[in-house]
Amino acid sequence: xxxxxxxxxxxxxxxxxxxxxxxxxxxxxxxxxxxxxxxxxxxxxxxxxxxxxxxxxxxxxxxxxxxxxxxxxxxxxxxxxxxxxxxxxxxxxxxxxxxxxxxxxxxxxxxxxxxxxxxxxxxxxxxxxxxxxxxxxxxxxxxxxxxxxxxxxxxx
Amino acid sequence: xxxxxxxxxxxxxxxxxxxxxxxxxxxxxxxxxxxxxxxxxxxxxxxxxxxxxxxxxxxxxxxxxxxxxxxxxxxxxxxxxxxxxxxxxxxxxxxxxxxxxxxxxxxxxxxxxxxxxxxxxxxxxxxxxxxxxxxxxxxxxxxxxxxxxxxxxxxxxxxxxxxxxxxxxxxxxxxxxxxxxxxxxxxxxxxxxxxxxxxxxxxxxxxxxxxxxxxxxxxxxxxxxxxxxxxxxxxxxxxxxxxxxxxxxxxxxxxxxxxxxxxxxxxxxxxxxxxxxxxxxxxxxxxxxxxxxxxxxxxxxxxxxxxxxxxxxxxxxxxxxxxxxxxxxxxxxxxxxxxxxxxxxxxxxxxxxxxxxxxxxx
Numbered sequence: 001x002x003x004x005x006x007x008x009x010x011x012x013x014x015x016x017x018x019x020x021x022x023x024x025x026x027x028x029x030x031x032x033x034x035x036x037x038x039x040x041x042x043x044x045x046x047x048x049x050x051x052x053x054x055x056x057x058x059x060x061x062x063x064x065x066x067x068x069x070x071x072x073x074x075x076x077x078x079x080x081x082x083x084x085x086x087x088x089x090x091x092x093x094x095x096x097x098x099x100x101x102x103x104x105x106x107x108x109x110x111x112x113x114x115x116x117x118x119x120x121x122x123x124x125x126x127x128x129x130x131x132x133x134x135x136x137x138x139x140x141x142x143x144x145x146x147x148x149x150x151x152x153x154x155x156x
Numbered sequence: 157x158x159x160x161x162x163x164x165x166x167x168x169x170x171x172x173x174x175x176x177x178x179x180x181x182x183x184x185x186x187x188x189x190x191x192x193x194x195x196x197x198x199x200x201x202x203x204x205x206x207x208x209x210x211x212x213x214x215x216x217x218x219x220x221x222x223x224x225x226x227x228x229x230x231x232x233x234x235x236x237x238x239x240x241x242x243x244x245x246x247x248x249x250x251x252x253x254x255x256x257x258x259x260x261x262x263x264x265x266x267x268x269x270x271x272x273x274x275x276x277x278x279x280x281x282x283x284x285x286x287x288x289x290x291x292x293x294x295x296x297x298x299x300x301x302x303x304x305x306x307x308x309x310x311x312x313x314x315x316x317x318x319x320x321x322x323x324x325x326x327x328x329x330x331x332x333x334x335x336x337x338x339x340x341x342x343x344x345x346x347x348x349x350x351x352x353x354x355x356x357x358x359x360x361x362x363x364x365x366x367x368x369x370x371x372x373x374x375x376x377x378x379x380x381x382x383x384x385x386x387x388x389x390x391x392x393x394x395x396x397x398x399x400x401x402x403x404x405x406x407x408x409x410x411x412x413x414x415x416x417x418x419x420x421x422x423x424x425x426x427x428x429x430x431x432x433x434x435x436x437x438x439x440x441x442x443x444x445x446x447x448x449x450x451x452x453x454x455x456x457x458x459x460x461x462x463x464x465x466x467x468x469x470x471x472x473x474x475x476x477x478x479x480x481x482x483x484x485x486x487x488x489x490x491x492x493x494x495x496x497x498x499x500x501x502x503x504x505x506x507x508x509x510x511x512x513x514x515x516x517x518x
Contacts, residue, residue, distance in 0.1 A: 014400050022390075022403040054238060055393045055404065056246040057211065058334070059434045061348060063312050063411060065326025067249045067334055068349035070356050070434055071209035072238060073391055075404055091244075091393055093405035094212065134256070136300075141258050142307060143299035144274040148266040 020110050020119065024103035025092050027126045032102040035122035039115065044105045047079040047087060050097035078104040086111045161491045179224050193217035202408070202437025203227060207478055208234030209338070209357035211407050211436050228482045235479055246334070248392040248401050252385065252411045252434070253312055259386035259438075262313050264415060268383075270310030275386060276438075313383040314413045314430060323415065323428040344470045351453050351469060355446045356435060358476030364441060366466040367448030374464035375452045378417035379431065386410045386438050410439045414447035421459060429458060 024032060036042075054072040061068055077091045078100035088108025090100045106123070109115045180187065194201055194217035204216040208231045216234060223229035259275025262268050274280075317323040327348065335350045342350060355363060370377055389409050392401035412433035420426035431451025433443035448466075455467040465471045475481060 011400075018400070018403055025403055025405040051242070053242040053244045054210070055244050055391070056336070057391055057407070058246050058249045059252070059352075060249045060326065060329070061352060062314060062326030062430055062432050063252045063413065064315070066329050066332075066349055068356075069246075069334065069336055069338075069353040070250070070409075071206070071211065071436060072243070073247070073404070073407060074210060074212040074215065074241070075244060075393070077244065077395070079397070089395065089398060089402075091395060091402045091404050093391065093407065094214070137256070137258065138303050138307070139300040140298045141273050141275055142303040143301040144259075145271050145301070145304070145307075146274055148272070150266065 017107070017110060020123065021090070021103070021107065023123050023126050023130070024090060024106060026130045027099075027103075027123070029096055029099035029102065031126050031129075032099060032106065035119070035126070036102050036105050038122040039106070039109055039118055042105065042109065043083050044080040044088075044101075044108065046101075047081050048077070050076060050078040050101045052076050052095045052097065055091075076100040080104045080108055082108045084112075161493065179222070188221055190214060190217045190221060193220055199438060200225070200227070202435075202439050203360060203442070204230045204234060205436045206439050206442055207231045207357055207359060208238075210234050210238050228478045232479055232482075244395070245393060247404075248394065250389045250391065250409070252389055252409065253310075253315075255385060255387040255389045255409070255411075256406070257310055257385055257387040260310060260383065261381070262383045263381040264383075265313060265316070268313055268316070270306055270308075271304065273307075310385075312385075312413060314415070317382070317415070317428065321425075321427065324418075324430060326430075326432075342473055344473075345456070346469065346473070348450070348454070348457075351473060352432065352434075352446075352450060354473045354476060355433075355449055358446075359478035359481065360439070360442045360445070362476050362478070362481075363449055364445040366452070366472060367445035369464065370448050370452045370466045375455065375467040377414075377429075377431070377448065377451045379448055379451065380415045381444065382413040382415035382430070384410065384412050384440055384443065386440065408437050410435050410437065410443040412440070412443035412447040414444070414451055416451050418458065429454070 027035075053075055055075045057070045057073050058067045059070040060066065073093055074095055075091055075093060076095055076097055076099070077089070078097070079087065079089050080101065081087050082105070086108045088104040088106065088111065090103035090107055092100050092103065106119055110119045194213050197217070197220065200220060201213050201216045204219060204227060205211050205213065207227070208216060208219070210216075212234075215237060216230065219230035219233040219237075220227075222233060257273065257275075259273060259277060260270070261272050261274065266272070314323055314326075318325055335347070335353075337350060337353050342354070369375065371379070387408070388406040390406050391404045393404055394401050410433075414431035414433070416429045416431060418427060418429040429451065431447040431449075431454070433446030433448075433450065435442045435446065449472060452464075452466040453469050453472060455462050460467070462468060
């Protein structure tokens with residue numbers, strides 16, 4: 001099932017990176033910590049200490065028109081640098097600084113062609129879990145699909 | 157004019173300690189966890205997020221725990237918390253057309269493409285108290301079914317009508333800068349985007365009452381629910397250092413497209429008009445009421461006579477915020493001794509003058 005929760009950008013490399021970021025955003029801190037361990041737990045320094053802030057979520061009038069401010073979402077961001085100079089970033093909903101930091105390490109690792117497949121393999125379990133949850137949700141929702149019938153009013 | 161008082165520190169401290177104890181309730185009853193509130197009082201959490209204007213379920217649940225379930229106090233805590241945080245920027249506008257739907261209904265089209273799904277709803281329940289819930293126990297598992305082939309494609313109902321020109325299209329994105337009522341005071345008259353921001357964070361009860369009033373004739377708009385959709389929508393943000401939209405995760409939202417009558421004019425052929433509602437969480441009543449009031453507030457734009465409060469943007473916007481409203485109402489209970497003393501003096505003087513005048517007349 002295609003992930004309908006993400007837009008697309010043209011560059012396939014950026015699109016792949018965004019897919020990894022989306023997986024990390026859907027993961028728990030424990031899952032991400034496990035993935036970093038699987039990737040050899042590289043040393044990382046903070047470019048910026050993990051920080052909690054806000055992003056103003058905007059909607060569109062009528063769903064597709066002029067933007068308007070819906071309300072804010074809490075967001076945590078982290079930025080790290082690995083020993084070899086690779087940098088990684090994470091922006092996640094919520095206020096979990098540790099989770100954002102490990103996601104930033106995974107993003108940094110993913111920047112190296114050699115580590116890319118390793119990172120994606122380490123995240124495969126999360127991808128499977130979220131895909132299964134999406135399917136289960138879709139099946140429960142589908143069971144509530146309704147076909148309304150209009151009754152004849154009995155007037156000729 | 158309010159003149160400050162001082163004193164009472166010990167009494168205030170003790171009152172807050174007492175509040176903490178009373179909040180806990182009977183200590184032989186297990187204490188609530190934040191996760192329990194978040195999971196089992198989810199619609200209350202949604203309301204605090206919508207009116208607190210901050211999506212953060214754990215924070216909203218904690219605020220409810222701290223405030224003993226007082227919604228407006230919880231909104232106050234959430235709003236106060238957000239002022240302590242930096243703002244990284246604004247999101248890419250949410251694409252509600254690409255939501256993962258858990259509920260989607262239309263009162264105007266029974267056979268809409270992608271189908272109608274009821275999802276977890278109170279609609280069609282009998283509203284009988286379920287005394288079995290007084291005991292603990294797990295519910296039977298939800299039914300499952302294979303989604304039909306068309307379930308993945310769920311265009312907005314308004315897009316369907318729009319194709320034939322029978323309904324007005326959404327106001328186009330002209331790239332104009334977006335005002336923000338959390339940064340600048342509202343200037344009246346204000347644009348629709350500003351009104352929607354205020355309504356989105358406005359008090360559900362107030363907006364519900366205004367929407368209801370329009371149905372009863374105080375600014376009638378002849379509404380139909382074109383569509384209510386509930387689900388999760390992706391939030392994306394473009395950080396400066398990356399330059400592409402980063403997926404932050406998904407948030408639950410409820411969207412309501414209200415379809416309203418419009419006779420047309422000399423310049424515009426008859427077509428349906430629209431009102432729009434969007435709120436964090438599963439907040440159908442809020443989204444529907446917001447859509448009704450959004451449409452009512454378009455009276456001037458659509459050349460309708462402005463005859464009722466729901467059509468008066470200053471009335472609606474200046475009074476829809478529960479925090480502002482409670483602040484001004486509840487400040488009345490703070491000590492006003494100096495004010496009142498002045499009024500008392502004035503009344504005494506006026507009474508003396510009144511008595512003097514009466515005696516002189518006799």
